[in-house]
Amino acid sequence: MNIDGVKFDEKGLIPAVVQDANTKEVLTLAYMNRESLLKSAETGETWFFSRSRNELWHKGATSGNTQKIVEMKLDCDQDAIVVLAEPAGPACHKGTVSCFEERVYGEESGLSDYEILNTLEKVIEEREKTRPEGAYTTYLFEKGVDKILKKVGEESAEVIIAAKNRDKDELKWEAADLIYHLMVLLREQELPFSEVLKVLNKRHEKKEPASE
Structure with a gap:
């Protein structure tokens, strides 16, 4: 994978929005550095960089809820990435399909x-x-x-x-x-x-x- 054009921030990170490849539901927002981005491309599963632990982490390594990567796309400014993935389980550590479950604006409209x-x-x-x-x-x-x-x-x-x-x-x-x-x-x-x-x-x- 050629990542020469990727624009990491001053901390060497880029935000990664993980989206279900089939439903298009946004599952989570995480961060990648150069190493985790390369490992994601090499393994075909999502790897991220934990800002709180200051280390790489493989999604699903302990829970089994891995995310098989279908496609990764950079935005027009090359400073954000969308990861289309097929999840093997919940994306959120709380056990929900998506980390974006709590409604803060708008009326309940049922399932998409x-x-x-x-x-x-x-x-x-x-x-x-x-x-x-x-x-x-x-x-x-x-x-x-x-x-x-x-x-x-x-x-x-x-x-x-x-x-x-x-x-x-x-x-x-x-x-x-x-x-x-x-x-x-x-x-x-x-x-x-x-x-x-x-x-x-x-x-x-x-x-x-x-x-x-």
């Missing part, structure tokens, strides 16, 4: 657009593993792929009908049902939703239209 999908995927995964009695998701997994496929087909048809009827209220509910059943299918096929997003991202980068 991707967070609700990420949460739904985790709930479906948990349902498959634990199979709680009486849960609809349990019913789908116990009936198997044919039942799941049938539901995906039915919900697709209901989306089409709602759209043909120009009924936006009906359409949003039917679309939500379709997304849920599609994510159940992805789980049954052991295909993470993030893999679907990667395909969309590649198409966006290449400016390719969706397949017909």
Whole structure:
């Protein structure tokens, strides 16, 4: 990694904003020096410099909550860096997904657009593993792929009908049902939703239209 252009501050540090590569949620703000930046690039996992302990530290070395680096980008002034990473666990030492959990301004607006999908995927995964009695998701997994496929087909048809009827209220509910059943299918096929997003991202980068 060529870091000749990186502008470290007078203490030899550069702020590093760690962002979930899939959800784009900001996970933490830490600092890197030249050595930790190079080690991050060499190992593919985040290394930082602790200003309080005055030493390097490897994220997840003791907790196991490592961060696999997907990409690192400098800002236009080359004095700040964004690290896109895939976390193996909570980013915060308090056990939360992100260090930025405490709201200081603005109204509560619920989960972000991707967070609700990420949460739904985790709930479906948990349902498959634990199979709680009486849960609809349990019913789908116990009936198997044919039942799941049938539901995906039915919900697709209901989306089409709602759209043909120009009924936006009906359409949003039917679309939500379709997304849920599609994510159940992805789980049954052991295909993470993030893999679907990667395909969309590649198409966006290449400016390719969706397949017909």
